[in-house]
Amino acid sequence: MDLSTRLRGHRALVTGAGQGIGRAVATRLAAEGATVAVNDLTDDGRVASLVAEIGGVPAVADIADPAAVTAMVADLADVDVLVVNHAYMSMGPLEDYDLDDWWKVVDTNLGGTFHLVQAVLPGMRRAGFGRIVVVSSEWGVVGWPGATAYSASKAGLVSLTKTLGRELAPEGIIVNAVAPGVVDTPQLEVDARAEGISREEMVARYATDIPLGRVGRPDEIAATVAMLTDPRMESLVGQVVQVNGGSTRSRA
Numbered sequence: 669m670d671l672s673t674r675l676r677g678h679r680a681l682v683t684g685a686g687q688g689i690g691r692a693v694a695t696r697l698a699a700e701g702a703t704v705a706v707n708d709l710t711d712d713g714r715v716a717s718l719v720a721e722i723g724g725v726p727a728v729a730d731i732a733d734p735a736a737v738t739a740m741v742a743d744l745a746d747v748d749v750l751v752v753n754h755a756y757m758s759m760g761p762l763e764d765y766d767l768d769d770w771w772k773v774v775d776t777n778l779g780g781t782f783h784l785v786q787a788v789l790p791g792m793r794r795a796g797f798g799r800i801v802v803v804s805s806e807w808g809v810v811g812w813p814g815a816t817a818y819s820a821s822k823a824g825l826v827s828l829t830k831t832l833g834r835e836l837a838p839e840g841i842i843v844n845a846v847a848p849g850v851v852d853t854p855q856l857e858v859d860a861r862a863e864g865i866s867r868e869e870m871v872a873r874y875a876t877d878i879p880l881g882r883v884g885r886p887d888e889i890a891a892t893v894a895m896l897t898d899p900r901m902e903s904l905v906g907q908v909v910q911v912n913g914g915s916t917r918s919r920a
Contacts, residue, residue, distance in 0.1 A: 674866040674898060676701035681747045683707040683731055683784065684754030686714040688853030689803060692886035693751050696894045696914050698722035705744050707731070707754070731780035732756070732772070737787050746791030747898050752781045753803040757855060759814045759862040771815040777821035781828065789841070798841035799897040802829045804891070814862060824846075827906055833906020842905055844896045849912025850874040851884040852910075880913030 680697045684690040686708035695718070698704045705727040708715050720797070729740035731754045733911050743749065756776040758769050766833050781802060792798030807815055808822025829845040834844055852871060860870040892911050894900065910916055 669764045669802050671700055672816045674700045675749065678702045678749050678897075678899070679705070679745050680749035680751065680897070681705040681727060681741070681744065681746050681782075681784075681788065682753060684905060685718065686712075689851060689886045689889045690751075690753040691718060691850065692890035693753060693893050694718060694724065695722055696887070696890040697749065697897065698724060700894060702749060702897075703745075705747065707740070709754075731784065732776040734783045734790050737780070737783040741784075741787035741791075744900060746795060747788045748792055748798050749755060750784060750798070750800045751803070751897070752784055752801070752892055754780060755803075755818075756854070757815070757818045757858050759818070759858060761814060762816050765816065773817035774821045774824075777818070778824040778828070781825060785832065789836075789903050791838060796840050797899070798836070798839075799899070799901075800832070800841065800843040801835075801893050801896045802843070802845040803893070804829070804845045804847045804908065806910065807915050809847055809908070809910065810916055823913070829908060830906045837905045842896075842902060844904055844906065845908045846889060846896070847908050847910045847912070847916075848889050848893050849878065849884055849910070849915050851886060851889060853886060878913040881905050882913065884911060 680702040682694040685694040694704045694706055704724040706715050706718050706724045707727040710748045713729050715726050727740050729736040758774050784787045802825050804825040805822040808818040808826050831841040856867050856870050860867045
């Protein structure tokens with residue numbers, strides 16, 4: 669099958685698509701023929717720019733707000749490909765972690781995913797087809813010091829993926845996850861600030877612990893996501909694909 673037509677006729681929603689992994693995913697799915705709804709929290713110009721670039725549609729909404737999620741999905745044509753990529757992250761030692769911020773991380777990353785899946789399911793059921801790809805994290809598999817809320821939320825996404833994979837596969841709705849290792853995106857600014865170093869130094873530090881010798885690229889994660897959205901990909905269900913340069917090799 670020609671990759672440029674693999675998703676022709678399909679309608680995708682990519683959350684957190686204003687930059688980094690989300691932008692790369694939206695671009696890749698559009699290149700494979702999908703009409704892509706580009707979501708981000710606000711439009712500071714990046715959403716509009718990407719929409720114009722890929723011929724997509726804007727879908728600005730706060731994924732942590734259930735009402736906003738419902739309204740956003742209602743405004744779109746039935747979505748049959750959902751890529752859950754949005755994330756909020758903060759870091760700090762457990763004993764000093766602000767409780768409101770801890771729950772903001774969990775409510776955004778895990779709760780937002782729950783609301784999104786609920787919102788798109790009716791359309792997928794009408795179509796008798798769906799592909800859901802959840803972007804978790806290596807830290808959701810192994811944990812990470814100073815990232816208790818983020819790691820816990822991403823671990824929850826791993827379990828949610830496994831459960832939804834079992835629950836929805838009989839309806840032709842296939843759910844899988846990608847657990848990226850460290851990827852060179854603007855989110856690394858959070859890590860760098862927590863360590864009191866530059867983003868460049870943070871990238872170099874992470875690279876020393878990766879067998880491949882470098883951190884990942886957004887386009888590599890996008891290629892993996894695209895594989896999991898393939899309409900022909902049916903028997904891979906409830907799996908967590910770890911894309912991390914070899915830093916984690918355990919089962920998830």
